[in-house]
Amino acid sequence: MKNTEVTQEKILDLYSKYVLRNNKKPLNVFTFCDDHEISESEFYFYYANFDQLEADYLKYFMQQSLLLISNEENYEEDDAKTKMLSFYFTFFEQLTINRSLVIYLIGSDKNNLDNLKKLWSLKKEFQQFIRSLDISEPLMESQNENMAKMERFKNKGIEELYWGHFLTTLKFWIEDTSSNFEKTDIFIEKSVDTSFELFEIKPLKKLIDLGKFLFNEVKNK
Known part of the structure; x- marks a missing residue:
């Protein structure tokens, strides 16, 4: 189910959990957003890149x-x-x-x-x-x-x-x-x-x- 609200805190939380589990950055913004069911535009609203x-x-x-x-x-x-x-x-x-x-x-x-x-x-x-x-x-x-x-x-x-x-x-x-x-x-x-x-x-x-x-x-x- 798609996240109903994507906040800056939500993106930071999702990203921190990813890097701590994998000890590396996501492959790219698309895969990160796709894995967490958020749109790229929602990510780019807060950040240009990782x-x-x-x-x-x-x-x-x-x-x-x-x-x-x-x-x-x-x-x-x-x-x-x-x-x-x-x-x-x-x-x-x-x-x-x-x-x-x-x-x-x-x-x-x-x-x-x-x-x-x-x-x-x-x-x-x-x-x-x-x-x-x-x-x-x-x-x-x-x-x-x-x-x-x-x-x-x-x-x-x-x-x-x-x-x-x-x-x-x-x-x-x-x-x-x-x-x-x-x-x-x-x-x-x-x-x-x-x-x-x-x-x-x-x-x-x-x-x-x-x-x-x-x-x-x-x-x-």
Whole structure:
């Protein structure tokens, strides 16, 4: 019987089940749609090809995570660090639920450029979230043009630093073998805490604490 409603979530679900069962992409869009009794036009309404669909997965998880935390009670009153921790814990909980799929998409070869491209589709979403936290310095009307350029450069640097932190956390989670990925939770808490301490110019104690944690992880491996 033909599916009565074909949504983006339905296509993502069907595709994820296919690749996890077969460990490869479908032969083409026609066979994928025919096997699942949906029309090609319904597939193309959301995606031009399988590569675009795969690149959309992590962005979809991020959007769902941001939606979940924004609906939390008192979220708007939370400070920036609390919001960031809430996002990280929620996002990686989403990834853990779908870990087999995420490993298929990006975990088989972390140095493969095609796999890394799948991460860049969510960069814009992530940096918009960082901007919403107001970590960056606001531009003042009284600033001259050179000062304004310096502040924009600094703010962009903060966004890039947190993007790098996000990718580092993702790599840590992929390689985490601890029970219930509890070491990823520890890494998130320590590294986010350290990053905010750095911006408050109180880095040493937290930086040493994070360094000890990472040193022990490397030594144990």
